[in-house]
Amino acid sequence: MPTITRGLAANPPAIPAGKRKLRLFDDKLTGFVMEVWASGAVTFYVRYRDQRSRQREIRLGKLGDVTVDQARKRAQEIRAEASLGRIDPAAERDRLRSIPTFSEFVENRYLPDAKGRLRSYRDHESFYRLRLKAQWGNKRLDEVRPADVAEFQEKLRRQGLTDASVNRYTAFIRRVFNLALEWEAYEGKNPAQRAQMRREQHRERFLSEPELRAFFRALQLIPNRSAAHALALLAATGARRGEAQGARWEHIDTNRRLWTVPLSKSGRTRHIPLSDAALAILEAQWDAGGKDSEWVFPSKDPAKPIVDLKKPWTRVKALASLDDELRIHDLRHTFASTLVGKGRSLHEVGTLLGHSQVSMTMRYAHLAPQRLIEAANLAVPELA
CATH class of the missing domain: 1.10.150 (DNA polymerase; domain 1)
Known part of the structure; x- marks a missing residue:
């Protein structure tokens, strides 16, 4: 084993025939290694044992980026610190490499x-x-x-x-x-933990009764009957779009007049009452070919549920001359606002919508001022 010097690094021995590289071990500093490649590149390494007595090796640098003296000094430091149990650079290297993108x-x-x-x-x-x-x-x-x-x-x-x-x-x-x-994929902090969340302005756009009638008339003109019936059911039940898209016939109980959603937004099973109008829509969908699929609203491929309701929705809005800014979700708002406006309690409306918190239904409270006034009058006795 030679002593690794500046002169040896500048003029390394020839690489044996048939070999891609040559490794030279220093005779003065145990574990100090010089690697020579056929291209002429020279790289330094250090070997040491970790706290479990496993032999580890770490790259110190390429000649040109570091000198022989710098590499030797760093090798001495690493071996000393590893012996004292203070560092394990190979373990740190492995840890960094294991962190996924x-x-x-x-x-x-x-x-x-x-x-x-x-x-x-x-x-x-x-x-x-x-x-x-x-x-x-x-x-x-x-x-x-x-x-x-x-x-x-x-x-x-x-x-x-x-x-x-x-x-x-x-x-x-x-x-x-x-x-x-x-899951210990990495160590550190969540970079989004303190990310600023903007205050959201909840839109409250409801279809008026004339607009709702125009909406149902326009649905009759949509060629895609599965999409038309899905939109109609949303308006008749206040259900969420994803609930309709994921509905299966096994979830529909016409005898009990209930539509079961196995996994609602709240994470729980919920049951949606089916009105006369909702039952009529489901019957029409069954007769229009829905019976040929397990999905209530299948796509062109009966084995898959309908995915796109946005294009039919855009077409319906145009045919009914509705505000282009209306969203499909506004059908749910319309269902709720209509019920509140006709005197149904916020508790009833929240139950029909599947709200998990009362605060979610309170946005409709201002639509029933008379009921709130009547309730407020009960708080004070009549004055003589």
Whole structure:
């Protein structure tokens, strides 16, 4: 074993025939290694034993980036610190290499887990695929910083997304990193933990009775009967779009007049009462070909549920001369506001909508001022 010197590094011995590289071990400092390649490149390494007496090796640097003296000095430091149990650079290297990229974690762990448990799975998959994969896909989880999250939020706003949409992206990012920390995919902090959430202005747009009549008339003109009946059922029940898209005939009990949603937004099973109008819509859908699928509202392929309701919705709005800003979700608001306006209690409306919290139904309270006035009058006795 030679002594690794500046002269040896500058003029290393020839590499044996048939070999790609030559390794030389220093005769003065145990574990100090010089590696010579056929290309002429020279790299330094150090070997040491960790606290479990396993032999480890770490790269010190390439000649040119470091000198022989610098490499030797660093090798001495590492061996001394490793002997005292203070550092283990190879373990740290392995730890950093084991941290998955954002894409690796989301695709291999987060989305497979969310698919069977979260109703918002499709939204999360879309958030990742449309924007976040390109944004952070190749970054290691520990490389995403709070500043990166703030920059991404601002980018979304510049692209015209509403505060509500930006908040949903932020909540998704926060959940991804919370789970990554919980599952020990990396060590550190959640970069979205303190990300700013904007105050959302809830839209309250309801169809008037004439608009609702025009809406139902327009549905008769839509060629896609599955989509037309799905939109009609949303208006007749106040159900969420995803609940209609995921409805199966086994969930419909016409005798008890109940539609069962196995997994609602609240995470619980809920039962939607079926009015005469809702039953008529379901009967029409059955006769229109719905009976040929397990799905109440199948797509062109009977084996799959309907996915796109936005295009039929846009067509209906045009035919009925409705406000172009109306959303499908506004049918749910319309259902609730109509009931409140006709004297039904907020408790009843909240139950029909499947609200898990009273505060979610309170947005409709102002639509029943007379009932609230009558209730307030009960608080004070009549004055003589």
